Amino acid sequence: MGLVAGCASERARDPQDLTTWQDDVASVLAARCGECHTGDDAAAGYDLSTYNGALGVGSDDVANAIAGDAGSTILTTLIHAAGDDPHVTLQDILPLLEAWVVDSDLAYFDAPPHPAGFLNPADPSFHGAELQAEGWDFALCQRCHGDDYGGGTSGKACLTCHDDGPTACDTCHGQPPETGAHHTHVAGGPLDRRVPCGECHVVPTRWDDPGHILLADGTVDPPPAEVVLGPLAARDVDPPVRTAPPSFDPATKTCSAVYCHGGIFTDAEAAHPAPMWTGADQAACGSCHGRPPASHATSDCATCHPRTIDAAGQLDLTTHLDGVIDVGDGSGQCTGCHGDVAVGPAPPRALDGSRATTVVAVGAHQSHLLAPHGLRGPMACTECHLVPATVTAVGHIDSALPAEVFPTGAGVLARADSANPVWDHDAATCSGVYCHGGGASLSSDANPGFERTPTWTVVGGGEAVCGACHGIPPAGVAHTPDMQISDCTTCHPSVDQYGGIILTGPPDALTSLHIDGHVDLR
Structure with missing residues (x-):
């Protein structure tokens, strides 16, 4: 072995008359070939600007230069150039290249006591191959190059490369490796933060830790690298949905049941919940969950997940893929999505942030919940909506907007006295509701000033005032046209001697016999 013969016995050899990359070839190729053969877009895939590039394969997967081979592509391309082939003008450098490839075995530099191919990964004498054959005994390197590899007695530092x-x-693989999706994970991207190596592998403290290159018994740990999925892949959510542990199948090169690719959610709309390591677009938006997920009724992510994504579609990587499904402000309360903690759960604010009462999503919510008109106590949300026990309860966020009004099970007061409440979203009006004069008892009461089809987005405009729902007095039995508002208290305990509505109870829970679902008489 060149490494052993050269380093172990500390023998020097006389410098050879070598043509080397460092001293002779690199500058010539840069000047004569660099215009076409440099970088990622090099012609035919041959990048001649670096040593490994000059040795490597092009788009035809054929090695560009093979030590000692006069038939190497880098030579035959010039030998056979004729006519208008641009390589004709380069035939004058053929002797130099032949001396390098054939006679000097593609030497990088002349470095006694090492053989010419010491830095050529394809050469049997490549220093990495010889070091591997010696059981990765780096003491052989340190003997000449110093304990810190800074040069030692040789004056040549390993740290140059x-x-x-x-x-x-x-030294052995890229950091990260070039294979598969290593770069995508380690670099991070628009959907997630950088993923540390330790999320998929047991990262050794030292290169010679058992299980890395060598097993505990000193034998070589054969490839491929073991995949041991970490806490990110093993995450669950609350409430738990995981049904299997995360895993990687080396045969198919796929992950399954990994949180970081949505494998725990069983979303039928997800494109790649079991991503292939070498596949394309495995982590694009829509790969881990649908856009929207199968269980969602809307694709407007920011409406429900404003802490994770904004209206422009920009993700907050500190909350995306953090093991928590953030809905609203994350509090789990009604006010997390609509309403205001200081006022109550009903808008404003609406789901989209609107606060104007002229917007249907806001409208007269507060007029109902706070009852500033004084015609009765506050109305509960259940009079118009089914109030869910939890955020994810059936009928809450699993249907398209707008919210359902007067669904079965809601609106006991609105349906009192055989009333048949109807909500028209396009017109933003209610009709047939008991609380605005609907029902059997007032069906014969008519007055040109009634507002029995109140407009939801008109707040403070006379939609809920005395006389808007029934006449003063109502038409019909027991009422005469000459009755005054002060006469109401004679028969109805819900009003005082001046016709004002009597409200009882604490300020935050006022109640009244007025608009309570039936006509109260003394």
Whole structure:
């Protein structure tokens, strides 16, 4: 072995008359070939701007240069160039390249006591291959290059190529490796933060920790690298939905039941909940859950998840994929999505943030919940809506907007006295509701000033005043046209001697016999 023969016995060899990349070839290729063969867009995929690029394969998967091979592509391309082939003008450098490829075995530099191919990954004498054959005994390197690999007695530092030393991660593989989706995970992206290596692998403290390169008995740990999924992949949500542990199948190169790709949610609309490591677009929005998920009725993410995504579709990576499904402000309360903690659960604010009463989603909510008109005590949300026990209760957020009004099970007062309440969202009006004069008892009462079809978005405009629901006095039995409002108290205990509505109870829970579902008489 060149490593053993050179380093273990500390023998020097005389410098050879080598043509090397460092001293002879690199500058010529840069000047003569660099215009076409540089970087990711190099012609035919051959990047001649670096040593490994000059040795590597192009778009045809054929090695560009093979040590000692006069038939190497880098030579035959010039040998056979003719006519208008642009390589014709480069035939003058053919002798230099032949001396490098054939006679000097693609030497990077002349570095006694090492053989010419010491830095060529494809050469049997490549230093990495020889070090592996010696059981990764880095003491052989340190003998000449110093304990810190900074040069030692040789004066040549390993750190010239190995920035963090030859025992760093990127000596054997990229940091991250180039294969599969390593870069996508480690670099992070628009959907998630950077994923540390430890989320998928047991990261060794030292390169020689058992289970990394070598097993505990000293034998080589064969590839591929073991995938041991970490806490991110194993996350669940509250309430729990996980039915299986996270796993990686090396045969199909797929993950399953991993939180970070939505594998725990069983969403039929998700495109890639079991992502393939080498697949394309496995982590685009819509891969982990549908847009929207199958259980969602709306695709406006920001309406329900404003702490995670804004109206422009920009994600907050501190809350996305954090193990918590943030709904509203995350409090789990009604006011987390609509209403205001200081006032109550009904709008304003609406789901979209609106606060104007002229917006249907806001309208007269507060007029009902706070009852500032004084015609009765506050009305409960249940008079118009089914109030869910939890955020995810059936009938709450599993149907399209707008919210259902007067569904079965809601509106006991609105349906009193055989009333048949109807809500017209387009017109923003109620009709046939008991609380605005509907029902059998007042069916014969007529007055040009009635507002029995009140407009929801007109607040403070006479939609709820005395005389808007029934006449003063109502027409019909027991009422005469000459009755005054002060006469109401004679028969009705719900009003005082001046015709004002009597409210009882604490300020935050006022009640009244007026508009309570039946006619109260003394």
